[in-house]
Amino acid sequence: MCRLRNSRLVHASFCVVTECQVKGIVTSRSSVVVLKRRPRGPVQPEDFSVEAAPVLDPAEGEVLVAARYITVDPYVRAMLDDPSFFGSPVPLGGVPPGDMVAEVIGSRAAEFPEGALVVGRLGWRSHAIAGCAALRLAGMHGVPVPTELSLLSSSGLTAWFGVTEVLRPRPGETVVVSGAAGGVGNIAAQLARISGARVVGIAGGPRKSAFLESTIGLTGAIDYKAVTDIGAEIDRLCPDGIDAYFDNVGGPLTDAILTRIAVGARVVLCGEISQYDVLGSEYRPRLGPIADQRATMTGLLVSDFVHRYDEARKRLAGLARSGTLKPTEDIVEGFTMLPTAFVGMMRGDNVGKRLVKV
């Protein structure tokens, strides 16, 4: 409970900074997951440890939050190596990043009063201190709480900008999405479908194929674990070639796709989950088809679009509320399950966005 004094709007995109005191912190127990050792090849739950952490008081303009749901994301694997495949490495003893829906349990920021649900990238922590600029209020878009993470945070935003800004599928085009049952892939595949494209999803296992074809209504699904000749299967489902490829996977699959792209195809490099756990050099696909087909290959980093997140959230939430787009969460229970949930996600256990419920 804060009393506002001299509240002042600093900037439209900042929060109202207040002078107040946090009273009655409701917890004295806090946990974090830290990186204990760097994985050698496939990441293991034992590469992490759950540790007690002090509960700090928020400073002026900050809040103390208690996590409700936390995401586990493939890009984190790429940050566990040093040098890292992507971004800055998580230091040994450091807390991996993740998006979180959390309840404000202590506030010195009027915009986020106690009891409010907030969303932010606060990492694998049961409790966190956060400044206003790192948070947004949950519940503003009329979607369920877990969907704040599956659709309106990094994964859904990545899919949105990758599809609408880079891939730009046109009605009738053939779009292939790899990792199509994953957190980014399933949203990307649905957005391409909504854009009028024929969408073929690639994922591992019959449960995912059923999800892709029945739940999210793709044109076709390829179970890469079941087929012996993935090229023949792609040919069967994409008889006129591939106009756009949303790549979450990397590796040798890229060659199977690129040799089948149509003239003017677009390829978005979003993730390379097949390569993050591999020791040694990353796989190098042949670039010949890019030149031959006058195709375009573009790297994607969602934070380049940060100034347009609000616009994207409105569109995504609207599609979800109307039932046009079906966000899907894969929820594991228990804060201490974070390492196991993460490792399982890396092994492809999840259908939809994997979250840990705290």
Next chain:
Amino acid sequence: MCRLRNSRLVHASFCVVTECQVKGIVTSRSSVVVLKRRPRGPVQPEDFSVEAAPVLDPAEGEVLVAARYITVDPYVRAMLDDPSFFGSPVPLGGVPPGDMVAEVIGSRAAEFPEGALVVGRLGWRSHAIAGCAALRLAGMHGVPVPTELSLLSSSGLTAWFGVTEVLRPRPGETVVVSGAAGGVGNIAAQLARISGARVVGIAGGPRKSAFLESTIGLTGAIDYKAVTDIGAEIDRLCPDGIDAYFDNVGGPLTDAILTRIAVGARVVLCGEISQYDVLGSEYRPRLGPIADQRATMTGLLVSDFVHRYDEARKRLAGLARSGTLKPTEDIVEGFTMLPTAFVGMMRGDNVGKRLVKV
């Protein structure tokens, strides 16, 4: 000498079709260069032979031409293999493609009367029969005859569309061009310079470095044959990274470039001359930097822009007439020198666009 009867304009982009007879063909001797055997690795003059060919009469709407200048182009090397690296292979006994400036010596097409100079892709032939749709009149843009081939045909047009449509350099950006002293590269480098970019050209040998720095005014030149650490040299000349790369060369140089691209960089894959003569698999550069830097890599084929060639020729010729852009030809004399001139070009002997004067 034709007499026009019932001349009729079929279509604005076609020629005037006439009924007439070609009389008094001025030659009875005609030669062609044919592919005698497929090269194994580096192409040799002995892979070709010069043969006599019959001189045919043009049909209605066609002309008989005698070659004045013929281009030798890197892409031809890629078409000498079967399967070919690019396009359809030149068949054994077939005539390699090339652009030509030629004189009309027999005409059954009023638009191209005897004595006219015409330009077309008529191959390595001393004489050729051509339909009107395959030709344009030389001399329409106020540039010297060889410049019709170096600037206003495939090489210059490839540079134009690659730079202005794909690379789109901005003032102050750093652009790197490989094969920068070659037929496409020198025009591309100049167009990037004219766009206000800092341009670093990569080429082999001190004569080319002098050409790049002194003749066409680039910011810097790298003699890849002279440096021991090309990465360090790129770092020295591109301290803020590379914003755009015009790739004529392919191969391991691509890795040295890609590891130094800036966020949002554009890479145009125009040619891979380093790979055409190599037996076995083409080189595979690492794609990681494309993803990390949210860069864009695009294949280029000039014929995709065929509907805009006239516009491009006007611009290019204007830049040449004003002296802003300096087309440079490297001329070898004698029709029978075509194989030798081609092999020398593949080995990097030329500075500027290599032409054979017939």
